[in-house]
Amino acid sequence: MSASAAAEALGAPAELRQRQWATLARATLRQWRARIGLAIFLLMVLIALVGPALAPHNPDAFVAAPNSPAGQHGLLFGSDYIGRDVWSRFLDGGRSILGMAVAATALGVGLGTLVGLTAAYLSGLIDEALMRVADVFMAFPQIVLALLVVTALGPKVWLIILVVGISHAPRTARVIRGAAQQIVERDFVKAAEAVGEPRRRIIFGELLPNVTSPLLVEFGLRLTYSIGLIAGLNFIGLGIQPPAADWGVMINENRLSVTVQPWGVLLPVLAIALLTIGTNLLTDGFARATIGIERGE
Amino acid sequence: MATFLLKRLAFGLLTLLLVSIVVFAATQALPGNAAIAILGRNATPARVAALTRQLHLNRPVVAQYTSWLGGVVTGNLGISAATQQPVTQYIGGRLANSGFLVLVSAAVAIPLSILLGVWMAVRRDRPADHTMSVLTLGLAALPEFVIGIALVLLLATNLSHVLPAVSLIPPGEHAWNVPREVILPAATLVLAVTPYISRIMRASMVEVLESDYVTMARLKGLSDRTVIWRHAVPNAIVPAIQVSALQLAYMAGGVVVVEYVFSYPGIGAALVDGVGNRDIPVVQALALIIAAVYVVVNLLADIVTILVTPRLRTAGR
Numbered sequence: 001m002s003a004s005a006a007a008e009a010l011g012a013p014a015e016l017r018q019r020q021w022a023t024l025a026r027a028t029l030r031q032w033r034a035r036i037g038l039a040i041f042l043l044m045v046l047i048a049l050v051g052p053a054l055a056p057h058n059p060d061a062f063v064a065a066p067n068s069p070a071g072q073h074g075l076l077f078g079s080d081y082i083g084r085d086v087w088s089r090f091l092d093g094g095r096s097i098l099g100m101a102v103a104a105t106a107l108g109v110g111l112g113t114l115v116g117l118t119a120a121y122l123s124g125l126i127d128e129a130l131m132r133v134a135d136v137f138m139a140f141p142q143i144v145l146a147l148l149v150v151t152a153l154g155p156k157v158w159l160i161i162l163v164v165g166i167s168h169a170p171r172t173a174r175v176i177r178g179a180a181q182q183i184v185e186r187d188f189v190k191a192a193e194a195v196g197e198p199r200r201r202i203i204f205g206e207l208l209p210n211v212t213s214p215l216l217v218e219f220g221l222r223l224t225y226s227i228g229l230i231a232g233l234n235f236i237g238l239g240i241q242p243p244a245a246d247w248g249v250m251i252n253e254n255r256l257s258v259t260v261q262p263w264g265v266l267l268p269v270l271a272i273a274l275l276t277i278g279t280n281l282l283t284d285g286f287a288r289a290t291i292g293i294e295r296g297e
Numbered sequence: 298m299a300t301f302l303l304k305r306l307a308f309g310l311l312t313l314l315l316v317s318i319v320v321f322a323a324t325q326a327l328p329g330n331a332a333i334a335i336l337g338r339n340a341t342p343a344r345v346a347a348l349t350r351q352l353h354l355n356r357p358v359v360a361q362y363t364s365w366l367g368g369v370v371t372g373n374l375g376i377s378a379a380t381q382q383p384v385t386q387y388i389g390g391r392l393a394n395s396g397f398l399v400l401v402s403a404a405v406a407i408p409l410s411i412l413l414g415v416w417m418a419v420r421r422d423r424p425a426d427h428t429m430s431v432l433t434l435g436l437a438a439l440p441e442f443v444i445g446i447a448l449v450l451l452l453a454t455n456l457s458h459v460l461p462a463v464s465l466i467p468p469g470e471h472a473w474n475v476p477r478e479v480i481l482p483a484a485t486l487v488l489a490v491t492p493y494i495s496r497i498m499r500a501s502m503v504e505v506l507e508s509d510y511v512t513m514a515r516l517k518g519l520s521d522r523t524v525i526w527r528h529a530v531p532n533a534i535v536p537a538i539q540v541s542a543l544q545l546a547y548m549a550g551g552v553v554v555v556e557y558v559f560s561y562p563g564i565g566a567a568l569v570d571g572v573g574n575r576d577i578p579v580v581q582a583l584a585l586i587i588a589a590v591y592v593v594v595n596l597l598a599d600i601v602t603i604l605v606t607p608r609l610r611t612a613g614r
Contacts, residue, residue, distance in 0.1 A: 033431055136315040139588040141550020144568070148323040151572045151580045228440030232554045235442050236569050251446060259454050265446065273443050280438035281431070 017209070020293075024213070027289035034285020040278030044271065048094030055088035059245035067261040077263040081254050090267040092245040097234065097272070100161050101226035107165030108226075109219050112172025117203050117211070119173065120180035131177070134170030142167040142229055147238065155238050164229055168222045179214040180207050213290040220283025224276050231272050247271050302600065309596045316588040317369065321362050324577050324584075325354075369585065375578035379571070384582050388564060392586070394472040395556070395563030398479060399548045402486035407541050410491045414498025414537065415530060421503055433492035441551050445485040445558035453481065464561040472561075482559045486551055490544040497540045501533040508532075535602055542598030546591035 028034045056076075057063050064072065064079040072078060077086040115134070119127040137145070142164065149163045183189065184207070192202050233239030234248025242249055247268035254264030349355050353364065368375060374384035413429070420426045436444075453462035464478040472479050505511060506529055514528045556565035564583050571579035 033434070132315075136312055136319060139312060139316050139591045140319070140584065141547060141553075141587060141591070143553050144550050144584050144587050145323075147553070147568060147572045148320060148580065148584050151575055151577060152324050224438050228438075228443075232440050232442050236554060236557045238569065238572055251442075255446065255449075258450065262450070262454075265450070269443055269446050269450075273439055273447075276438040276440065276443075277435045280434055284434055 024286075024289055024293060027292055028282075028286045031285045031288060033281045034289070037278050037281025037283075037285060040274050041282055042278075044094065044275040044278060045098065047091065047271070048098040048275075051091030051094055055085075055091040057085040057088040059084065059089045059092040060243055061085070067257050069261065070263055077267060078261055080250070080261070080264045081257045086254075086261075086264045086267065089245040089250055089264075090247070090271070093247045093250055093268060094271060094275075096157075096240055096244060096246045097227060097231050097248060098275070100157065100164075100230045100240075101223060104161045104164035104230065105168065105219060105223045105226045107161065108168025109172050109215070109222055111165065112169040112218070113176050113208070113211075113215060115169060116173040116176030116178075117180050117207050120177045120184055121199070121203055121207060123184075127177075130173070134173050137167065137170045140167070142225070143232060146229065146233060150233075150238050155233075155241060157240055160230060160233060160239055164226055167229075168226070172218050172222060175214060175218055176211055179211045183207050183210045217283060217287045217290070220279060220286065224279045224283065227272065227276050227279065301603075305596060305599055309592050312592050313589060316592070317366055317585060318362070320581050320584045320588070321365060324581050325358075325361060325365075365581070369582075374582040377571075377576055377579050379574040379576040379579070384578050387579065388567060388582060388586075390469065390471070391562055391564050391567050394466065394561065395549075395552050395565060397472045398482055398486070398552060398556075398561065398563060399545065401479060402483045402490070402548060403541070403545050405483065406487040406490050406544070407494060409487070410494035410541075411498050411530075411534070411537055413491065413495040415502055415525065415533075417495065417499040418502035418506060418533075419525065421506075426499075430496075433496055436488060437492035437496070439489075440554070441485055441489045442554045442558050444488050445482070445555055448481055448485055448488075449558070462559075464559045466562050468562070472563075478561075482555050482561050485555050485558070486548050489551055489555075490548060493544055494537055494540050498533065498537040501536045502529060505529045505533040531605070535606055538601055538605070539598055542594045546594045549587045549590040 029038070062083045063085050064075060064083050066079060066081055066083045068075060068079040068083070070076065070078040075085050075087065077090070080086050080089060115130055119130040140148075145167045146160060146163045149159060153159050189202060189206050192206050197205070230239060231248040234246050235252050237249075237252060240246050240249060242253065250268040251265050251272075254261065258265045353361055356364075365375070372385065374388075376382070377384050377387045380387055413433075417426045417429050449462045450456065452458075452460045460481050461478055462481075464472075464482060466472055466475055466478050511524060511529055514524045519528075552561075552563055552565035553568055554565070555561070556563045557569050560566065564586065568580065568583045568587075570576070571583065
């Protein structure tokens with residue numbers, strides 16, 4: 001019997017794991033909140049991805065007088081504060097937020113998981129040091145950390161993805177560390193150690209597969225916050241820069257003329273609200289399902 | 298208990314020191330010349346050199362840091378690059394305005410959340426509880442600026458113009474003298490933090506209501522009100538205190554976007570301006586203050602937790 005096979009016999013074999021996932025997915029979708037969340041989330045993702053192809057006008061083109069009301073000049077939702085098509089800009093404006101948020105979340109949760117698992121497995125001084133560093137970064141509200149870096153290097157898309165990701169990492173690291181600490185004590189980890197598996201293999205091969213549920217919950221939660229943070233940065237003018245069509249930028253551009261042309265604000269506000277609510281409902285449904293299964297319900 | 302507090306205090310100070318290093322490193326020690334960043338790529342070499350001298354950028358990084366930190370400790374935060382005012386003077390009034398906004402919001406949000414959490418726990422698994430659970434979940438997901446804009450759309454525009462959409466507070470005027478201008482930004486913060494505190498309070502309360510001593514109190518024939526408020530709530534409140542502290546610290550960051558939405562003259566709006574103008578001394582000071590709020594509030598939460606938990610209060614005796 002090879003080393004990894006011995007460890008696997010003591011852990012959860014792949015087949016069993018697959019069955020567990022099916023059970024988890026069913027338990028998640030049995031809840032109304034998760035179904036509604038999933039439907040909203042998929043709808044918003046669809047708009048963000050397919051929207052740009054459906055936009056009737058060039059989102060940057062001036063097509064009518066500023067703040068034309070909905071329905072005039074054949075524009076479904078009228079024109080924005082400088083005469084661009086609101087509907088086209090709305091359809092084009094989700095991709096940037098969703099893309100940046102997913103990238104930042106993947107980066108942050110990935111980094112946080114790496115740190116959390118390492119801290120839990122190595123314990124002792126290294127654990128202590130990693131958690132102290134995490135504490136220092138957690139003293140900054142995430143938006144303040146982002147603004148600090150933007151001050152020095154300017155509002156650049158890659159920089160915002162990077163810093164929002166990094167600001168998630170200590171928070172995720174704490175959660176994953178907590179989940180992994182219980183796994184480290186289990187027999188199959190001891191068995192893997194006994195047969196001399198390298199640390200890297202234990203962390204990624206033994207610990208990681210056993211924290212996937214909290215990891216997915218973290219991903220959903222962090223995605224919700226990433227969308228809010230990045231939309232917020234774009235909204236205050238320190239994220240993606242105009243004339244980019246982006247939901248956050250749109251809200252800021254059109255809010256002064258909201259009394260004459262509400263759609264330029266209303267559509268992107270609704271879109272961001274639905275996207276975050278959908279993500280959060282789905283995540284909560286999934287978290288409830290994992291807790292329910294653990295309790296043997 | 299005294300040793301615990303001293304340890305906690307020392308730890309807080311250490312965190313603050315490390316925080317100051319992060320603030321400094323992010324703004325002033327990152328690769329790239331801060332003077333060019335401020336003046337733009339087209340600045341003449343002479344102007345860049347002059348500003349470099351003015352900001353002491355020609356000195357080694359460590360020397361720059363220690364002299365900046367020395368200034369911070371003695372209350373000299375430097376000169377704002379954008380307004381040429383001393384930073385302390387520039388942010389003083391704004392700090393008071395933001396402090397007032399956060400305190401008002403907390404004073405409303407914390408009791409409200411605790412009531413809501415208790416109410417949900419008492420009606421556990423009934424339709425009211427489920428409805429509130431989904432409502433608070435949805436509200437918790439919303440970014441603050443979306444809540445703020447939604448409030449403006451509902452209460453300050455065509456639909457019903459009952460409150461000002463923009464907090465017009467004249468320079469030099471304190472926010473507490475014009476309370477009408479504070480209502481919407483405060484309501485935004487309240488709506489942003491209430492879901493978190495109330496959900497924790499509900500969870501903690503549900504657990505306590507299932508405990509033996511609550512059953513015992515009920516069996517003794519005590520009224521529902523006494524059982525809930527005298528026996529259950531004091532035991533369920535500790536997690537809510539901890540989360541309230543986190544939310545209070547979170548509000549210090551939340552003001553950044555909320556103040557921008559309402560043009561509220563506080564440190565959040567000043568930070569956004571400072572970042573836009575690359576006013577490094579102002580940004581450094583504000584980031585440091587906001588992080589310090591987090592450290593201090595967490596310290597206070599730990600102390601309050603000890604004071605309200607009999608088990609911990611007497612542990613050192």
